[in-house]
Amino acid sequence: MNEQKLDFLRELAVIGTGHATIALSQMLQGRMFKLVVPDAQMLPFTEAADYMGGLEQVVVGIFVVISGDVRGYMACLHPLDTARLLVRLLTGQETEEIDELGRSALQELGNIMVTSFLNALSKMTNLLMMPSVPGLAIDMAGAVWESILAGAEVTNEVTVIRTKFSAEGEEIEGHIIFLPDEDDFRKIARQFGLENLG
């Protein structure tokens, strides 16, 4: 395991997630978010399934394919309680069920967070990173997570950058996950003057 690479990944996660939560904060009447120190890992495939934990817990997952100079995948995962609260804050709806309007609100929110994350990295690296239209799933965490890994066609190892964020005094929490393509990840590192990562 390459410590320098992991430090660099954490740094990227702080920058990206910082911008993503600022965007979220602007959508949610200026709520302030706290970032938990990001977790960067190079996970062997066999450990990837357990990485998310709580496989049967219902989560809302937003999944985006990145294209451009850097290819890869991004995902935002929120526990169901957070998703319900976000829907209420965004639409004013008080419901247990997340209906079509709620789904599109969450999708839009995911879109804005992912775009902010990627824009921040793009600006710093001069590398184009374009998100696709986001996909949204409300399902068991295990099913959402493995579908993301399968979409990324993970081979023996997956580089995962995960940042947890939460809002003071409120049940808002989530993960932002960045799965860069290995070769393209090196392009990002080179832009930061790090030649020999990974």
Added chain:
Amino acid sequence: MTEVFVNMGEISSAKNHGILTTVGLGSCIGVTLYDHKVKVGVMGHIFLPRSRSNDQGAPPGKYADTGIPAMIQEALRLGASKSRLQAKLAGGANLFPNLSLNTISIGQQNIQAVTELLTQHGIPIVGQDVAGNHGRKMRFFVDNGVVTVTAIGKEPVQI
């Protein structure tokens, strides 16, 4: 009764009794093989249809083309007869239908690959709950071969 959890890419087996469970099947496909006569059961949680050259050392259960033969071997090792093996499938969903990564979703590719391989080996598929856009949990009762599939907000089904 002991319950064994089968993770993504794994193959597990039991004889006479026990429950083999896999949680959180999305695009992955859960496959069970069962020989009623000797009560041998094998479960696999397959990730992608075809193995690839840049993934040496992957567990056989990760890919359908290596997983199905490995599952059959495991059943035979525990005393099953290939001619009595019956298969059941769950999973192969597409959780992000509006994101067209491929023209055919990975879930569909998994269903196709597993179905073809089982057919080649002459193993009948006697039950399945596959495709759609939702995740599944699959439990396999090795004492009688029953498989139950549960999903969020749906009635459990027995296959």
